[in-house]
Amino acid sequence: MPDTPVSAAAPLATALAARAPADGVDRISDLPDEILKDIVSRLPAKFAVRTGALASGWRGIWRSVPLVLTDSDVFPDPISTPNLVVDAASVLAAHPGPIRCFYLTSVTWSFVPSHEAEIARWLRLLAAKGIQELVLNNRPWPYELPLPAALFSCTTLTRLHVGIWKFPDTTALPPTAGFPHLRELVLSVLMQDEDLAFMLDRSPALEFLTIIASQSALRLRLVSRSLRFLQLATCGLSEIDVADAPRLERLFLLRNLCRKDVSRIRIRNAPNLHMLGYWQPDHAELEITDNIIQVQQISSLCILC
Amino acid sequence: MAAPESGDGNNGAARMVTLISSDNTRFEVEAAAASLSQTLQLTILDGGGGGGDGIPLPNVDSATLSKVLEYCIKHAPAAANGGAPNATAVDRAELERFDNEFVNIDQSVLYSLIMAAHNLEIEGLQSLVAKKVADMIKGKSPMEIRRTLGFPDPTPEEQAEMNAHMLEYGWAYE
Structure with missing residues (x-):
């Protein structure tokens, strides 16, 4: 079995990341679509699909990766x-x-x-x-x-x-x-x-x-x-x-x-x-x-x- | 690719370049490290950034630039070996450990890094920070993802859309 290019493992999801940002600001949605696509393309399909539920700016991203x-x-x-x-x-x-x-x-x-x-x-x-x-x-x-x-x-x-x-x-x-x-x-x-x-x-x-x-x-x-x-x-x-x-x-x-x-x-x-x-x-x-x-x-x- | 460590000077010292952040802080760094940035590499190959000139980076503040350069300095030796095909397992494990620790940061810093990596076209760093955000999303429900990424509480309309999405894409929520 070859390794899949993405995996369900999340080695970088450390304690700091799991915490909401201290100032409660959603910065990620301000990132250019190109970067959001790069992020979503690294997710197993199931979670890629879920990002479509996050907010209007995310709706179409998973379909374009x-x-x-x-x-x-x-x-x-x-x-x-x-x-x-x-x-x-x-x-x-x-x-x-x-x-x-x-x-x-x-x-x-x-x-x-x-x-x-x-x-x-x-x-x-x-x-x-x-x-x-x-x-x-x-x-x-x-x-x-x-x-x-x-x-x-x-x-x-x-x-x-x-x-x-x-x-x-x-x-x-x-x-x-x-x-x-x-x-x-x-x-x-x-x-x-x-x-x-x-x-x-x-x-x-x-x-x-x-x-x-x-x-x-x-x-x-x-x-x-x-x-x-x-x-x-x-x-x-x-x-x-x-x-x-x-x-x-x-x-x-x-x-x-x-x-x-x-x-x-x-x-x-x-x-x-x-x-x-x-x-x-x-x-x-x-x-x-x-x-x-x-x-x-x-x-x-x-x-x- | 990046210049070898011996640099191009006659005295054997590595060639240095100066980068200037948006808030006018000057950073002196080896050309080999700065050249991990595709954007900077061209300027540096043209002989820019040396002497008193410096390369202005109007989109990157000093806190972010300092973090970016920490990454570049750590990764420059491996990059100079053409992706380090000869690197030992120990070297690779050390870089991986560094990377994991490097992105264990507050989200405001993380997003500044994402933008800087993108603007400066530092491939390894772009990939690392995107992986970091992807790992923050994996295994979570949309509501948990929203909280993790600092979205405000959903409006009733947004909540209704989330529910509709779960109905439409049932298998993605199993």
């Missing part, structure tokens, strides 16, 4: 108040955007009424608001809940983490679908090898890819002109073929489970690879095609077992 939405704003208690998700979506529809970040990590979406339609509505709403960072986990369960293909309407994303979903079927998507600005992708979903290949192909700016607990016997053929870091954790690995990854620097395999006796790691074109982590000789064959990897690279390639 990028919002940062986290679990505590939208869904403080996933079991008793699932309708809040619905209410919050209605309110945010009124915000002109952008909504910079949406981090929702502890919603059990299957409790939300008409959840598929509701998730799709959220995704379309976030797409319309120019969402940049999206973390959407369906915790803790169930794995086979379908993630709507509306995800692909969020083309402004730079960071995407999706967990505990069935990934949309990418074969049904239009040829233009993709994430032109995506730099960081974390997947912990049920998905087909073709869907993963599709994501790599349609994310031309992707630099960081992490795949966690993929349940299938993953076969990954890596072709990416942009990827620098690849991490596969607790995956059912079958084969990794680093076919063409000119910028790849690090490849890490963590606690991977092999469905067959031995999985295979093949490194073909990866001239910048300098760290290959946690290769287990008993569990994986390693093949390095030496006509592409240069002699000096082999000597500097650090293989951690």
